[in-house]
Amino acid sequence: MISAFDSIAQGLQEAIDLNNGKEVAAKTHRLESxxxxxxxxxxxxxxxxxxxxxxxxxxxxxxxxxxxxxxxxxxxxxxxxxxxxxxxxxxxxx
Amino acid sequence: MISAFDSIAQGLQEAIDLNNGKEVAAKTHRLESxxxxxxxxxxxxxxxxxxxxxxxxxxxxxxxxxxxxxxxxxxxxxxxxxxxxxxxxxxxxx
DNA sequence: GCATTAAGTAATCCATTGGATTACAATTTT
DNA sequence: AAAATTGTAATCCAATGGATTACTTAATGC
Known part of the structure; x- marks a missing residue:
């Protein structure tokens, strides 16, 4: 039940991290409660x-x-x- | 990596429990490490x-x-x- | 309707896991 | 050889997973 806002905020943060050449184990982006x-x-x-x-x-x-x-x-x-x-x-x- | 012996022992215990009309959430029987x-x-x-x-x-x-x-x-x-x-x-x- | 059985709520206890973090080693790539 | 990537290891902490006991609610059978 993550809100759309939270989802976008997380997606944005991950994009930033990927831009920094830092790939995180992005488990929260696709998982929904x-x-x-x-x-x-x-x-x-x-x-x-x-x-x-x-x-x-x-x-x-x-x-x-x-x-x-x-x-x-x-x-x-x-x-x-x-x-x-x-x-x-x-x-x-x- | 449960041994065959352990698996059989667990299966036997579960059969006993089912016989006692006691259904357990048998999670270990089919799960293998x-x-x-x-x-x-x-x-x-x-x-x-x-x-x-x-x-x-x-x-x-x-x-x-x-x-x-x-x-x-x-x-x-x-x-x-x-x-x-x-x-x-x-x-x-x- | 009552007794019994089945299904689910709630609280408590405890071990250890999950995740994060830092430091470092090993391996692969440039 | 240096840089980047991949993986090992240790440490910290929150809270989860599983078990257990007690109880309530719902369904079933006589």
Whole structure:
């Protein structure tokens, strides 16, 4: 849920860095926060099923859904992939 | 790099749990540890490129490759997906 | 309607990971 | 050989991931 402003500001900063010949691991530019509960409901899964299919612990998922924890780094990346290519992820983790 | 013995032992424990009507979020049964450096080399990427494409920090990746940190939970899941469906992940995170 | 089961909320604990940073070594490129 | 690139290593810190216990809400079966 990054705002358009934040996204542009980040994109601008990265362009500056690239101009400086400094390539950063630009992970935040393409990653969006994910409404995990909505994603899960859209997939028609219970928390247990989601956690099982995507190989995370159910307590972790619950923390995310309640909003008292925020997925970061690889967790956020995984969720973005789940959101965009759920079948591929399930295939890979079956 | 879980051994076959560990995998079977885990599978057995899970079968027992399912028999007890207790479904666990069975994340470890299908996840294998990943030789991250090998995976990266197989994809023909530098650390920076890999970190950028898969939206993790390069310092995280380096810790993994050196073995002083071990990806866990969502991170390990992500790496498993990268190992099995790299194109899908790259597509999703482009 | 009640008991049971399933699904989900919430709080707490702890280990360690993720990310950033600095310094340096090794490798590749010019 | 020098410069640039790539990768190793150590350190710091926040907070996450996972587990656990207790509880509430929703669904199911008799």
């Amino acid at each position: 994910v409404d995990v509960a909505e994603l899960r409901r859209n997939l028609g899964l219970t928390q247990m099923e989601f956690a099982s299919k995507f190989c995370i612990s159910v307590s972790t998922l619950r923390h995310w859904e309640r909003g008292d924890r925020t997925p970061h780094g690889p967790a956020l990346a995984l969720l973005n992939v789940v959101a965009k290519e759920p079948q591929a992820v399930m295939r890979a983790l079956a | 990943v030789d991250v450096a090998e995976l990266r080399r197989n994809l023909g990427l530098t650390q920076m490129e890999f970190a950028s494409k898969f939206c993790i920090s390069v310092s995280t990746l380096r810790h993994w490759e050196r073995g002083d940190r071990t990806p866990h939970g969502p991170a390990l899941a992500l790496l498993n997906v990268v190992a099995k469906e790299p194109q899908a992940v790259m597509r999703a995170l482009a």
